[in-house]
Amino acid sequence: MTLQTRPEPADAAGLQLDAYLPYRLSVASNAVSRLIARAYEDRFGLTIPQWRLVCVLAEDGPMNQSALVSRTGMDKVTVSRAAQGLIKRHLLERTENDRDGRSHVVALSLEGVRLHAEIAPLALAYEAALISGLDPSEVALLKRLLMRLQGAAGVLAGETSSPA
Numbered sequence: 001m002t003l004q005t006r007p008e009p010a011d012a013a014g015l016q017l018d019a020y021l022p023y024r025l026s027v028a029s030n031a032v033s034r035l036i037a038r039a040y041e042d043r044f045g046l047t048i049p050q051w052r053l054v055c056v057l058a059e060d061g062p063m064n065q066s067a068l069v070s071r072t073g074m075d076k077v078t079v080s081r082a083a084q085g086l087i088k089r090h091l092l093e094r095t096e097n098d099r100d101g102r103s104h105v106v107a108l109s110l111e112g113v114r115l116h117a118e119i120a121p122l123a124l125a126y127e128a129a130l131i132s133g134l135d136p137s138e139v140a141l142l143k144r145l146l147m148r149l150q151g152a153a154g155v156l157a158g159e160t161s162s163p164a
Helices: 021-044 050-062 066-070 075-086 112-131 136-156
Strands: 092-096 104-108
Touching: 021 050, 021 112, 050 066, 050 075, 050 104, 050 112, 066 075, 066 104, 075 092, 075 104, 104 112
Parallel strands: none
Antiparallel strands: 092 104
């Protein structure tokens, strides 16, 4: 975080945790992640990081670890551990990166593709159940606002530049 982007401290007496947006986002995210994690763990033996890698690779194709870290928002250690677990289960294949010869590229194996095809409808059903009480316009607004908050967090952390 740079000094130019660091916000000024506010009055601590005004902080009420249940009304504090970062707290609400975290609690909501954890509740949704726990719900979905139980389904993936129980039915498919996958952790959330492993599921994220499977989804990203199914959607975007083969990637190196750096690209996976960037795309998933997870740290290098989490991505590495998730990939290793998936490789051991023969859901991912790892090959040398032809571009640099030092890193590796991972891709879904045929078994990984099959697993994704089986889990994706379940993921969509959970999403539909979660948002069933919301109007489609509210869902669209929520998605836009979350993207804006993610972008603002990246700017404050010095990871991205402020939009022009």
